[in-house]
Amino acid sequence: MSTSMSALDLARVQFAFSVTFHIVFPALTIGLASFLAVLEGLWLKTRNATYLQLFDFWVKIFAIAFGMGVVSGVVMSYQFGTNWSGFSNFAGPVTGPLLTYEVLTAFFLEAGFLGIMLFGRQKVGERAHFVATLMVAVGTLISTFWILASNSWMQTPQGYEIVDHRVVPVDWFKVIFNPSFPYRLAHMAIAAFICGSLVVAATGAWHLLKGRRDPAVRKMFTMGLGLLLVLAPVQALVGDAHGLNTREHQPAKIAAIEGLWETERGGTSLNLFGWPDMEAETTHYALKVPHLGSLILTHTWDGEIKGLKSFPREDRPNSTIVFWSFRIMVGLGLLMIAAGIAGFVLRRRGRLFDARWFHRLMVAMGPAGFVSLLAGWVTTEAGRQPWVVYGVMRTADAVSPLSAQQVSVSLALFVAVYFAVFGSGVYFLVRVLLAGPGTHPPEGGGVGDQTRTPSLDNRRAARG
Known part of the structure; x- marks a missing residue:
């Protein structure tokens, strides 16, 4: 990495590089989490096994993207202390609590219910599993709320005073609901849903080109396009x-x-x-x-x-x-x-x-x-x-x-590790997408037949 650039320039390049990798995965998980909730809700309402078939497929994509989003997000936090200590010292009293609220609310909510959504179908009832899926979807949106509140405050700061060269929050309502926050929150949330809808529609289109015409492929293609038709003009x-x-x-x-x-x-x-x-x-x-x-x-x-x-x-x-x-x-x-x-x-x-x-x-x-x-x-x-x-x-x-040499070394390491780790993750993600959902829906039409445990069956039989 050339040291002709200043430490500031290199730190900005490093932050932009890591954010570019990170932002893609949360955007996909935000869109897919709500899509999964819709699919499971439609299955519970209609008992159409195609919705469950699509849920089982897209929950794999969600899990892969969620994992890569968490890993890349952890790295983002460390950069505030390594490359941007001046910002952390100055604005930390505002941005620190906002990011902490995101962890205490959204991340804990997602982490608490994610295991049930991914692995708990044999352990809980249908409605409890649906609630877990809803909570994961809500958690992704709460996370969006806090991250956008922090970033929007940096765009249009208010509700603070500067004491001893540091920002001190004096009105948290104004800090959170700063002038650009509502617009940026809506813009980002809709963008995430559009990202998800395009991935769903593109996957359906790929399998249509490959000659598949089964209900699962047709359904996800139409659902992705339907969401795009509504949200793109709204955006x-x-x-x-x-x-x-x-x-x-x-x-x-x-x-x-x-x-x-x-x-x-x-x-x-x-x-x-x-x-x-x-x-x-x-x-x-x-x-x-x-x-x-x-x-x-x-x-x-x-x-x-x-x-x-x-x-x-x-x-x-x-x-x-x-x-x-x-x-x-x-x-x-x-x-x-x-x-x-x-x-x-x-x-x-x-x-x-x-x-x-x-x-x-x-x-x-x-x-x-x-x-x-x-x-x-x-x-x-x-x-x-x-x-x-x-x-x-x-x-x-x-x-x-920091010196330009110090930042350039860390940037070079970031580039090498990110392309190796996330390149492999994206490759695996694409492989799963290209494989597509199973060609046959679950036998018997869904969760109730496919995943019940004997204890659940016995309790339901006892209730008559």
């Missing part, structure tokens, strides 16, 4: 509200996202494409649409958006990065909306399971949710720079007093 609306909130609280981020340098009076154009140049303070090859920026960002014809030149150079995010990361996210989002609509039209015409071109598209779309999620994360975090706590603490002040 666009939530993203719009999030953008309005960002414009109010982080105007420099909006200017960087749009590659906007001058404050345009009487209506702001939208740069569809271009190449922002931080040194020349211009966006080269810009394809502009007059007034569209005002319509999208202010919902008015002549709304005014501050350009990057309105902010000191040292306070500007890197427009080159966030301009394109944002467009990747939005472009994939529009493609998801189109895919959901196309699936709906094909289903209405009775061609959903025969349109091979659409199946190929959905297989290709399988990773799109994760790519869009990561692009959104880059937009959010790079757009916050040069602040680690927006307007309060600069990223340069948050890094530990």
Whole structure:
């Protein structure tokens, strides 16, 4: 690893690298946990063995992703003490308790019921097992709540005072429910559900291409597409509200996202494409649409958006990065909306399971949710720079007093270990996905016939 980069740059690269690996697995488990609860609930309601067959398949995927998410998450916590001790010392009184609440509520809830969900079907009744699955799903959402509360406070901090160069919380309600939190929580939760729906739909599409037409494959394909049809447009609306909130609280981020340098009076154009140049303070090859920026960002014809030149150079995010990361996210989002609509039209015409071109598209779309999620994360975090706590603490002040050589060695180790460990995990995960659910549903139609123990059978017989 080259030491021409500073310790700060290398620490940021290391954190970005580890987060990139970590964020994928919780996003998948959040989506799949709720999907598993829906599948088991539908089985209990309808006794259709196909739902149980799908549950038994997708719970394996959930378990693999959950395990890798826990391992990668533990590493994330250590980095705050190793590479970012300045941040931990300054903001720890706020971020520390929030992450502790996540462990005490979400992680304990998930850990407590995960074993029952994965291995307890022969030990508990059907409804008790369903409750365990629900609790795991709820736990993933509670975890999302606390993690987003902590990260959102770093984006739009409030409810604190600074005493002896440290943040001291004075109003926990304001700390948690900071101005960007509701929008970012909704945006992230929906993104996780979309990631799950695309993986489910892509898996179904793969097996359709391989010639399988059994009910399990057809059902998961339609369920994944149905969720995508509903959530992709909703995500666009939530993203719009999030953008309005960002414009109010982080105007420099909006200017960087749009590659906007001058404050345009009487209506702001939208740069569809271009190449922002931080040194020349211009966006080269810009394809502009007059007034569209005002319509999208202010919902008015002549709304005014501050350009990057309105902010000191040292306070500007890197427009080159966030301009394109944002467009990747939005472009994939529009493609998801189109895919959901196309699936709906094909289903209405009775061609959903025969349109091979659409199946190929959905297989290709399988990773799109994760790519869009990561692009959104880059937009959010790079757009916050040069602040680690927006307007309060600069990223340069948050890094530990380490040399570039020290950080480069740990980064090289991270890269080697992560690709070995998580590369193997992802390979195994894909193998399971490509194998697909069993070709036959459980005999007898489900949990009651397949997994009851003699003691449960005897108790039920005694009750008549």
